[in-house]
Amino acid sequence: MKSAIVIILACLSAHLLQAQTNPLWTEKKVKNYLPHMTVPEVNDFLTRSDMVIIPVGAMEQHGYHLPIGTDFINGVEQCKLIAQQRDILVAPVLMAGQSPYHMGFAGTITLKQETIIQVHMEAIESLIHHGFKRFVILNAHSGNTAVSALLVDKVNQTTPGIAVNFEQAIAPFRERQQTQASTTPAVFDRHGGTPETSSSLYLMPTLVQLDKAVPATLTLPPHMQAMLPAVNSGDPTASLVFLAEGLKAKETGKHTSSAEMSSTGVWGVRDPKESTLARGAASSQGTVAAAVKFIDRWNELRPYKPTK
């Protein structure tokens, strides 16, 4: 009888222990990911490296099949993968970015350029205070391109830190990609389209709802529609003027916000269902490989000497 009670009590306490853990918790501790690290782990990191990677993301509509956090999540995941290969601290600072032209779709959050710069500068100054010196700014959303460039320059001009832009940094180390251009005609396929959806299938697979994807109907202003063949053929001037005018806030009166140009919010004519995990994996792994080569080269050019 006593042993039966002991067994019942043991079962009950095991059940209670299980019930004490957050049922939604699925995260695993990731190496070199600042939000998961303890103070001793940060101090230990500083004995090996002073390099930080900061993803600059966005919280914005991505059509019917990708989540609002796509750019933030993909950016962070890409940084984490790089940080498993080399000692570089992953320090996300902000989830949202500059996305005024997506405000026609519910859920989008947009921040002003000055806010994004201000918050990142304060974060970078904090990290410099602790002994970090070198910063890689990974822009995960094309709407942040100018902000990211300004951030890099501002770090270099006004702090003891040294910053570089991720895309520029890894460009010389990228393997020449096999393009489909020779076999398939170029098709307009940008925001929320097959490149981004393929990357998402690799980087955040449980958050992609490919079954919800539908091809977008585009309603570009007629003069921009007329530019599309030149843009698709890779004409640099056509691309420059097309993108200068395209995807801008409704308030500018250009009629090029995403809600004015796309039925679903996806900026492309290819069906996102054509996205593949293989394509996303190749893209992400190619980026990691190039990033590793850049980090090695930077460490070779400027060897790290711990100050503490």
Ligand SMILES: [Zn+2]
């Ligand atoms: Zn995106």
